[in-house]
Amino acid sequence: MKRTAPLPAGAGPAPRTATARKPLAVLATAQFLVVLSASIVNVALPDIRSGLGLSETGQAWTVNAYVLSFGALLLAGGRAGDVHGLRRVFLTGTALFTLSSLGAALAPSAAVLISSRAVQGIGAALLAPTSLALVLTLYPGGRARSTALGVWGAVSGAGGAAGVLLGGVLTGLYGWRAVFAVMVPLALAVLVATRMLVRADRPRGGSLDAPGAVTVTAGLVALAYGLSGPWPIALAGLALLGVFAALQRRATAPLVPARMKAVALPGVLMALLGAVWLGLFYFLPLYQQRVLGYSPLEAGLTQLPLAFMTSLSSWATGRLSGRRVLPLGLLVLAAGLAWLSRTPADGGFPADLLGPTLLIGTGLGVAFVRLTALSSAGVAASDNGLAGGLVNATRQIGGAVGLSFLTLLPSYGAAFLACAALTLVISLLSALTAQPTRKA
Numbered sequence: 001m002k003r004t005a006p007l008p009a010g011a012g013p014a015p016r017t018a019t020a021r022k023p024l025a026v027l028a029t030a031q032f033l034v035v036l037s038a039s040i041v042n043v044a045l046p047d048i049r050s051g052l053g054l055s056e057t058g059q060a061w062t063v064n065a066y067v068l069s070f071g072a073l074l075l076a077g078g079r080a081g082d083v084h085g086l087r088r089v090f091l092t093g094t095a096l097f098t099l100s101s102l103g104a105a106l107a108p109s110a111a112v113l114i115s116s117r118a119v120q121g122i123g124a125a126l127l128a129p130t131s132l133a134l135v136l137t138l139y140p141g142g143r144a145r146s147t148a149l150g151v152w153g154a155v156s157g158a159g160g161a162a163g164v165l166l167g168g169v170l171t172g173l174y175g176w177r178a179v180f181a182v183m184v185p186l187a188l189a190v191l192v193a194t195r196m197l198v199r200a201d202r203p204r205g206g207s208l209d210a211p212g213a214v215t216v217t218a219g220l221v222a223l224a225y226g227l228s229g230p231w232p233i234a235l236a237g238l239a240l241l242g243v244f245a246a247l248q249r250r251a252t253a254p255l256v257p258a259r260m261k262a263v264a265l266p267g268v269l270m271a272l273l274g275a276v277w278l279g280l281f282y283f284l285p286l287y288q289q290r291v292l293g294y295s296p297l298e299a300g301l302t303q304l305p306l307a308f309m310t311s312l313s314s315w316a317t318g319r320l321s322g323r324r325v326l327p328l329g330l331l332v333l334a335a336g337l338a339w340l341s342r343t344p345a346d347g348g349f350p351a352d353l354l355g356p357t358l359l360i361g362t363g364l365g366v367a368f369v370r371l372t373a374l375s376s377a378g379v380a381a382s383d384n385g386l387a388g389g390l391v392n393a394t395r396q397i398g399g400a401v402g403l404s405f406l407t408l409l410p411s412y413g414a415a416f417l418a419c420a421a422l423t424l425v426i427s428l429l430s431a432l433t434a435q436p437t438r439k440a
Contacts, residue, residue, distance in 0.1 A: 078389020150318020168300015
């Protein structure tokens, strides 16, 4: 294949042909794998627990080890892409993700599995923000960016439901190790396709704020861990985050520059949505298997309507404009979660699951597309990597912290109802935020 010169930092031609859609497909697939990894394990948790002798805490950390390491390192991963080159960091993260997925599939013990999941999260922290940054670079604005973000929202939202679906099918047919093994060839395909289809960008240069990266990472890890364990550790995490904030004011090249304050409120909304998203896909398959008696395969197949509605809603949202789209979409999501909170012990799929999941899928599609657009609106091209890191970091850390609280609730119904209440808060706050509109 003919080699081309690297693009300048932050530069890239707007796609004009069908060929230009291929890089978007590759980068969206990478994002799909990142989201898939957070949810595909959920339906397999009962089998993993019995196979490796996991405790209740170990079961939660099979999920949280990935989510936490992923979320805590996203800011550093995004800024590393800006400094050292987006494609270079993306390829590094994808390779690490591939190897750790193989390690999880072959894990002989709970400790090895949880460690592999943590390393998998580190790889995802490098590839996720840089893949979104590459998309923002390829699609600098207008209707093309709206369409690209619609695709991005579709894979981000549907990845949760697809994870439960694929996890159920694979666990039912081949056992729990298959949920990790399946990601190895997919990640390898992304690695090869990226080298072939995505042009190299020129690194922006500069330096990575190491003190800031260390303090924010340690602070986020300690906070999330302490919320599900020793409270003094959570307080230490808050103290470290305070140190991080102080360092950012004094640093010559801060990890999060003051100019990124414009996306602070969208980041908060994305963090709250992350708690709802992770809580939903953690508790839903457990309710289906432990209360309704579904097999892993049955629990997975029931996610098809949710995945379909999320994809359809994301596609449609990329073509809509107006301030009310996001608040209304969140109200639909809250209604679905409140309906789901009934959790009858003798519930049936048509009467008790189908209706709620259709509403939930519709609301998730709207929320992911609009909040991603808000989180990247007005960001300079040189900050695309950091913007991608912020979008993903807020969602993942919000998910980890939220799950720590939700697991303290007495029932699945209480957890779903708490998610519904949280969604109402997001809807109210989003109504106060200016929404991006579609450009002709």
